[in-house]
Amino acid sequence: MKFAGVDLSEPRIMGVINVSPESFYKGSVRNDEKKLVETAVKMVEEGASFIDIGAKSTAPYLETRIPVEEEVRRAVWAVKAVRDSLDVPISIDTTSARVAEEALKAGADVINDVTGLKEDPSMADVAAEHGAPVVLCAHGRVRDFSNPLHTVIDFLQESLVIAREHGIGDIAVDPAIGFLRPEVPKWYEWDSKVLANLNALKILGRPVLVGLSRKSFIGAITGRKDPAERLPGSLSATAIAVFNGAQIIRTHDVRETLDAVKMAAFIKRFRP
Numbered sequence: 001m002k003f004a005g006v007d008l009s010e011p012r013i014m015g016v017i018n019v020s021p022e023s024f025y026k027g028s029v030r031n032d033e034k035k036l037v038e039t040a041v042k043m044v045e046e047g048a049s050f051i052d053i054g055a056k057s058t059a060p061y062l063e064t065r066i067p068v069e070e071e072v073r074r075a076v077w078a079v080k081a082v083r084d085s086l087d088v089p090i091s092i093d094t095t096s097a098r099v100a101e102e103a104l105k106a107g108a109d110v111i112n113d114v115t116g117l118k119e120d121p122s123m124a125d126v127a128a129e130h131g132a133p134v135v136l137c138a139h140g141r142v143r144d145f146s147n148p149l150h151t152v153i154d155f156l157q158e159s160l161v162i163a164r165e166h167g168i169g170d171i172a173v174d175p176a177i178g179f180l181r182p183e184v185p186k187w188y189e190w191d192s193k194v195l196a197n198l199n200a201l202k203i204l205g206r207p208v209l210v211g212l213s214r215k216s217f218i219g220a221i222t223g224r225k226d227p228a229e230r231l232p233g234s235l236s237a238t239a240i241a242v243f244n245g246a247q248i249i250r251t252h253d254v255r256e257t258l259d260a261v262k263m264a265a266f267i268k269r270f271r272p
């Protein structure tokens with residue numbers, strides 16, 4: 001299987017860079033062009049097959065509102081700077097069709113929409129017009145609290161219908177770790193159930209991308225309040241995600257994560 005031209009016969013890494021100062025992990029933020037480009041180049045040297053650029057935080061527990069003009073400005077600036085130095089696919093992490101369109105024009109290749117084409121009604125049109133591959137996250141109002149996998153699969157199926165109605169075929173699906181936060185079970189249990197049963201997403205027939213790097217469920221389980229201290233927890237959860245079928249891991253820490261991915265993928269070969 002391939003996504004955005006990248007062969008997925010072994011699991012791949014998507015390196016994350018944010019140009020949004022409000023992002024939950026400050027170590028992921030770059031607002032200086034030289035440092036931004038250096039980071040992207042280093043991530044690719046360390047083994048990243050994709051670079052994901054975020055120009056606005058989507059953390060559900062932070063106040064992250066900014067004017068769309070500001071998100072466009074940040075996104076275009078960052079994509080242009082990184083595009084000139086790299087050949088790997090660049091994804092733009094946005095829920096806004098305007099931001100996606102301007103980023104694609106600036107040289108991005110992939111749209112990463114954490115609302116799975118559901119928030120901005122023009123997003124699917126923009127992806128279709130540009131022939132852009134899309135990452136679709138499970139998104140919606142949770143009604144069935146008892147079975148996280150059911151809910152995630154239902155939400156993703158809804159997004160796949162929207163994508164296919166628009167003739168979009170190059171799609172990766174994502175269970176949206178940290179985004180779906182019902183009161184019961186606690187979100188860290190929800191996220192853990194999703195990772196423990198990630199294999200169920202195979203039914204969708206699309207590559208599975210997982211973004212769990214330094215997220216709050218790791219903080220809740222390990223007691224590490226500061227995302228800067230959540231790398232060991234992230235690596236452990238990454239290995240489990242890969243063991244259970246993740247083909248792309250989205251991470252702030254390319255070098256360390258690639259080692260965890262390689263270990264899990266190698267051991268997985270001997271699974272009965």
Ligand SMILES: Nc1nc2c(c(=O)[nH]1)N=C(COP(=O)(O)OP(=O)(O)O)CN2
Pocket residue numbers: 016018020022023024025028054056057058059093112113114135136137174176177209210211212250
């Ligand atoms: N497809 C996908 N996209 C994502 C995902 C994810 O799990 N999957 N997580 C994010 C959170 O990480 P980030 O460092 O970008 O945090 P921020 O929203 O605070 O900028 C942001 N974007």
Ligand SMILES: Nc1ccc(C(=O)O)cc1
Pocket residue numbers: 024057058059060177178179214215216217
């Ligand atoms: N955009 C997101 C950022 C952070 C988290 C999380 O910490 O769980 C979830 C989503």
